[in-house]
Amino acid sequence: MITPAQAEQAIRSHATLLPTEHRPLATLANAVLREAVVSQRDQPPYDRVTMDGIAFASAAASRGQRTFRVAGTQAAGAPPLELPSEEACFEVMTGAMLPRGCDCVVPVERIVREGDLARLADDVIPSPDLNVHTRGLDCRAGQPLLEPGTRLQAPEIAIIASAGIAQVQVTRSPRIAVITTGDELVEPGEPVEAWQIYRSNAYAVLASLRARGHADLTHQHLPDDLAVLRTQLRAQLDAHDVLILSGGVSMGQFDYVPQVLAELGIAVVFHKIAQRPGKPMWYGVGAGGKTVYALPGNPVSTLMCLVRYVLPGLEAAMGATPAPVEAITLAEDFAVKPAVTLFLPVRLRPDEAGRASGEPRPTQGSGDFTSLAGTDGFVELPPGPQVVPKGTVVPFYRW
Structure with missing residues (x-):
């Protein structure tokens, strides 16, 4: 199996750049710039x-x-x-x-x-x-202000406006379909039997995507039916740039997703990552850059794989300059038992020096979504068996 770092690198290397479009200033929040922005005149333009x-x-x-x-x-x-x-x-x-x-x-x-x-x-x-x-103290006419790949937030949009530019070239928003699978899932608000559970993963995924500025989203639930999966996944691939699936990628008798994706021309790049939770993750690409992330169905696995792999993959497809991974210290010693990378939920708190530190908040398993309440994200710990000591600097990924 590949490591998390190798999985992310594979996703970035297979990313196909999405097309561009020109958009006006009022619609640029969270967009990714695809052209250089140059100062049109001195800033300030006068004393x-x-x-x-x-x-x-x-x-x-x-x-x-x-x-x-x-x-x-x-x-x-x-x-x-x-x-x-x-x-x-x-x-x-x-x-x-x-x-x-x-x-x-x-x-x-x-x-x-x-x-x-x-x-x-x-x-x-x-x-x-x-x-x-004084005139030109901030920048001179012709000086570069923003480079392609810049994620546009309030300061960058103000810079574009102050340069007198009314619209710029940005990446078109990816068209994303979030698809859950499984006969055991019931829509929230509907009657539920003792052998069923409510469909939660789709709403967690949608919330995370919207929080990152992704707005062109649809979602659908599909049963564990081979014929239905073939028909519906084909239709979703035709209509979207990216499919994010939750469930159906493990080794169960009704885990049809990898088989159906192969039939639909999606070439597998990898299946399974040496990590816990989220080992069964599947990733593939098809004609025209169609991209599929098939995440494990357990809720904690789904959310962690989304943050660790799907979000960076979307950034790469949008042409965004990779942001440095946030790092924090571990607030307590933590024993890593599995011989694979461990994703550990944490709550942020300041350490003795005032630095951001992660208090371990382990779940009862990859299906235990309730334990994530009050956490800020997760840290990535090296394979065990070993004890990672308090104060160790570790990568941190926010929900």
Whole structure:
């Protein structure tokens, strides 16, 4: 069996880039940029006043002048005024263009107004560029601002807008179908027999995907019926870029999913990973980059495999620059018994040094979803048998 690192690498290497589309600013949250964004002009584009107050020539103050005649008001969004003499000043507003002939600003709290005169407080020492955000200080025209592969959040969208760009090229959202299988599953809210359980995996998967900005989602439940699986999975493959299945990939008599996927032309890349929980995971690709993640049906396994493998695979298909894996310390010694990688749920808490630390919250098994309440994610521990000591730095994956 392959290791978790090998599984992730296989998924990334087989990812097919999704097509692009141009989208306006208001729709860019969580999108992945597919073009370079370059500054259209200097930022700021002019010497910008950073405080309400008065603007004047600092050279006059250096010669001993402390009182200036207010010659007018420079408002934000207005063309620049011109200083009539070094004995004069302008009242200025935050964000305004620095008037011509002025090179410093003293805030209103540090001046005394007497009619049309403004006197500097005794402890004010004027100097060039005081309280002035000078032109081009942030970046120059033609300077790269954002690279392809950037995940667009509020700061990046503000940068695009401030560059005067109304729309950019991003990856089209992947069309994802979440499919559960199993005759034992019943929709929440419906009557349930003693031998049945409620369908929960699909809603956990959908919630995780939506939290990461994936919106083009459908879901369906299929019985353990070979003919139905063939017909419905073919239809879902025709309509979607990605299928995420939960259940039907183990070694049971009715675990038909790998067989049906092979019949539908999905070539297996790997089946089974040396990990617990989630060993039976299946991954394959088909014509045109169609991608299938077949996750084990136990709830904890489903969610952990989704976070560890499906989310990075979607990022790769969208052309996103891989984010570094978060690392935390282990809050307690923990004994790893299986000779495979262990995924251990944890609750975050600060350690003695204030660093993020993971308090182990082991489940009663891969079907024990209830034990995940209050956890923040899981850590990846090396194969056992061994005791991983408190304070060990380990990879951490958030739900």
